[in-house]
Amino acid sequence: MLAACARPPAPPDVLGVAVASAPETLDPRFATSAVAQRLAALVAAPLVVIGDDLRPKPLLAEAIDAVDPLTLLVKLRPGVRFHDGTPVTADDVVFTLGSMKDPALGSPHATRLTHLVALEAVDERTVRLRFDAPTPPFLVDLHAWGILSRRTCAASRDACRDAPMGAGPYRVAKGLGGDERLVLAAHDASPLPPPGIRTVEVRVIRDNTTRLLELMDGRTQLVVGDLLPTDVEAVAGDPSLVVERAAGLGFSYLALNARSGPLADERVRRAIAHALDVDAVIASKLKGRALRASSILPPGHWAHDDALAPPAFDPALAERMLDQAGWPRRDHGMRFTLRLSTTTDRLRRATALAFADMLGQVGVDVRVEVRDWNALYQDIQRGAFDAFSAKWTPVIEPDLLYWVFHTSSIPAPASAGAPARVGGNRQGTSDAALDAILEEARRTDDPAARAALYRRAEARIAGATALVPLWFEDELVIRSSRLTGFALGRTVSLLPIAASRLE
Known part of the structure; x- marks a missing residue:
């Protein structure tokens, strides 16, 4: 049970929005988070x-x-x-x-x-x-x-980094400064009707409990996406708050570095996938508020093969596969050691610890490392990791498979005469046949033909098991009952704010 502390509520004509992290920029040409x-x-x-x-x-x-x-x-x-x-x-x-x-x-x-x-x-x-x-x-x-x-x-590279001159329904009235507070004012000449809410105050509140307390005491009226399944239970019964959910497009996964060591062997990677009781984690850690993933494409997506099954939980099979791969249990009962990196996010940390316990049952000694995301991201780009858990969001266009799995998308540092190469193939897998399928899908206009190609790609990716599919979490929104007209969509956009009102 959370107890709200006494704080002055937000002004009645200002919408308070809380976010868990600061945006790196508001210039869409640079925005990635x-x-x-x-x-x-x-x-x-x-x-x-x-x-x-x-x-x-x-x-x-x-x-x-x-x-x-x-x-x-x-x-x-x-x-x-x-x-x-x-x-x-x-x-x-x-x-x-x-x-x-x-x-x-x-x-x-x-x-x-x-x-x-x-x-x-x-x-x-x-x-x-x-x-x-x-x-x-x-x-x-x-x-x-x-x-x-x-x-x-056009004045300079950074001219619009913090306060872009755009035509959205809101303009930047106060940039995000040391107080980590962004103020947006309504703009009536956007492609949308004039906003009913004239001022939006966005504040960075990194602590999950603090975000909930601010919702409960009325200082914040909207939190989108930056919520844990347990937050729903924490606010249950509060008549001043409304919880909404939508089938999520954020793909949670476990990435395995296939460049070297035990994880370079496909049999080892598949064994790890079979050792994880993902359904149990969904039930316990996410309170059932997620769909099991079998691919990076969500269930029901037009390019996804809904017949594709996720790796089955089968620890006995995992043990046999590890033995066959040449990694028997040693005198201390373990086969090899694996570093599993995760962020400070409470759910990711709890999930990593659960996975460590499951892998320990089949003889893989897992050391969980909790890292700040920015530091972890740098290691990921350099390939300096064994395994990490993360989330792609939102998954909309199936060409994301090219970014995540094509050989040309393996990140590489700058070298003499060559710039740094960016890409999402952080697991470092290379498959010429898969590359050819993804390249053909990029050149194909016909939707049915594209879907068939991506389903072939999904099958090859599932066999390699360098990215263990976990789940698609429900997208959660907690809003004040005073906020009306906010329509939560699958992409979890904030644009519906422009059509909302504070009663």
């Missing part, structure tokens, strides 16, 4: 948003038409203005996407624009995009890239 991308979309409106069917829908764009397999024509919605009152034009779209392609900017999204070879402002509201190869994922990618003002953001 979930919190940064969610907040950036409030400030810089993207051309499209993603619906609950996981398909793109026009937002800043009025329409996007395929002229031919290599050409898109984007028509902008009329009457939309940036926060400084200037109109959003085709030239601003050319600037935003063009700057992301420029190596001098250093956008982490640049590789997503590799096949975009020409941008042309046909008129004030029309943009022509030309590609050198079919790029079906591009329309989905657009939802993460808010359009920025050339007039303001």
